[in-house]
Amino acid sequence: MSSRGAAASGPSAGSETRVAGSVRFEGVGKVYTSSAGRVEALQEISIDIAAGSVFGIIGRSGAGKSSLLRTINRLEQPTAGRVLVDGEDIAAYGESALVALRRRVGMIFQHFNLLSAKTVFGNVALPLVVAGVGAAEIEARVGEVLKLVGLEGKERTYPSRLSGGQKQRVGIARALVSRPDILLCDEATSALDPETTLSILSLLKDINRRLGLTIVLITHEMSVIREICDEVLVLEAGRIAETGPVWQVFGNPRHEATKALLAPLTRGLPEEIASRMTSSPANDAALALIDFTYTGEGGREPDLARLVALLGSQLRIVQSQLDRIDGHLSGRLIVSAPAAGDLPSRLSGQDLAHGARIIGYVPANA
Numbered sequence: 001m002s003s004r005g006a007a008a009s010g011p012s013a014g015s016e017t018r019v020a021g022s023v024r025f026e027g028v029g030k031v032y033t034s035s036a037g038r039v040e041a042l043q044e045i046s047i048d049i050a051a052g053s054v055f056g057i058i059g060r061s062g063a064g065k066s067s068l069l070r071t072i073n074r075l076e077q078p079t080a081g082r083v084l085v086d087g088e089d090i091a092a093y094g095e096s097a098l099v100a101l102r103r104r105v106g107m108i109f110q111h112f113n114l115l116s117a118k119t120v121f122g123n124v125a126l127p128l129v130v131a132g133v134g135a136a137e138i139e140a141r142v143g144e145v146l147k148l149v150g151l152e153g154k155e156r157t158y159p160s161r162l163s164g165g166q167k168q169r170v171g172i173a174r175a176l177v178s179r180p181d182i183l184l185c186d187e188a189t190s191a192l193d194p195e196t197t198l199s200i201l202s203l204l205k206d207i208n209r210r211l212g213l214t215i216v217l218i219t220h221e222m223s224v225i226r227e228i229c230d231e232v233l234v235l236e237a238g239r240i241a242e243t244g245p246v247w248q249v250f251g252n253p254r255h256e257a258t259k260a261l262l263a264p265l266t267r268g269l270p271e272e273i274a275s276r277m278t279s280s281p282a283n284d285a286a287l288a289l290i291d292f293t294y295t296g297e298g299g300r301e302p303d304l305a306r307l308v309a310l311l312g313s314q315l316r317i318v319q320s321q322l323d324r325i326d327g328h329l330s331g332r333l334i335v336s337a338p339a340a341g342d343l344p345s346r347l348s349g350q351d352l353a354h355g356a357r358i359i360g361y362v363p364a365n366a
């Protein structure tokens with residue numbers, strides 16, 4: 001695995017500060033021209049993705065998410081601007097450098113893209129076979145990644161005998177076997193049920209933490225962004241609507257596109273609260289609505305005593321909901337608490353539940 005460190009890929013990142021797994025878009029544009037006409041899919045996209053971060057891309061259908069993601073491994077070529085991976089302009093790559101880039105940048109897909117005629121071992125080994133790696137090393141590396149994704153013992157199984165979650169684990173193992181620095185995920189959990197989605201998300205987060213791998217993902221599920229992303233980019237009609245840390249963008253969405261995308265997350269709120277909710281506090285006395293999600297696993301139910309200690313005794317429960325999905329507990333607790341002080345950063349450092357985020361603000365007397 002390439003060396004990784006703590007340095008970020010800020011605007012001044014040059015070859016000295018380079019850390020494997022950073023991506024920079026510089027004024028990226030993409031125009032498709034076909035018999036149907038000209039489509040301006042991306043315009044003036046300039047943004048940095050720090051090595052080792054989990055970066056989410058959201059936007060309505062047709063906003064340009066896939067086009068942008070696919071410029072990172074040159075499945076799409078920008079028609080304007082540059083894409084730099086670890087500080088290098090990948091447009092300049094010849095054939096062998098491009099092959100090497102595709103090994104450094106793995107990808108997983110919504111429908112897994114597994115070969116049905118090959119076993120789990122055969123599917124995962126494929127990139128190494130193509131690269132001409134020796135049999136003993138293939139054996140060792142496939143074993144290593146199957147262990148990492150929790151599929152030990154499934155080597156000889158064919159994809160048709162696997163569940164959706166297991167198929168995606170094979171997809172992840174196949175992407176990791178080349179020891180990439182970056183993993184691109186195109187709607188990787190959209191075909192999975194909520195419980196399996198959670199297990200794949202925790203696997204991705206675990207991989208990100210253990211291997212220091214950069215993950216760039218597209219999703220239409222805002223809960224996915226909330227669960228695992230550090231930063232989020234909202235695209236609207238090919239342009240950047242807004243971008244920043246998830247707690248900031250989701251806690252205080254500024255762009256209409258973001259607010260529309262986040263609307264499903266506010267479902268379930270009492271009408272009298274939802275109708276008075278604003279995206280930023282009206283004054284110092286405003287109350288923040290904080291949404292905690294949790295599962296029954298790992299004892300992650302929010303502890304009320306800790307919430308009161310953190311948020312103050314004025315904390316009120318606005319809504320509480322418990323579901324059982326396939327026998328597993330899935331809960332949501334919405335509380336109101338004084339918004340004064342730097343609440344988002346106070347919340348972000350806490351391991352209070354599976355997810356904790358501010359969904360809006362209401363006047364103190366709401």
Ligand SMILES: Nc1ncnc2c1ncn2[C@@H]1O[C@H](COP(=O)(O)OP(=O)(O)OP(=O)(O)O)[C@@H](O)[C@H]1O
Pocket residue numbers: 032033034039040041059060061062063064065066067068
């Ligand atoms: N190969 C292509 N030829 C012509 N137009 C294309 C091509 N690929 C994408 N487009 C157009 O570019 C725009 C952006 O498409 P893209 O797939 O990047 O959006 P998206 O946000 O990923 O959408 P979705 O969420 O529906 O997958 C759309 O208008 C789409 O129709």
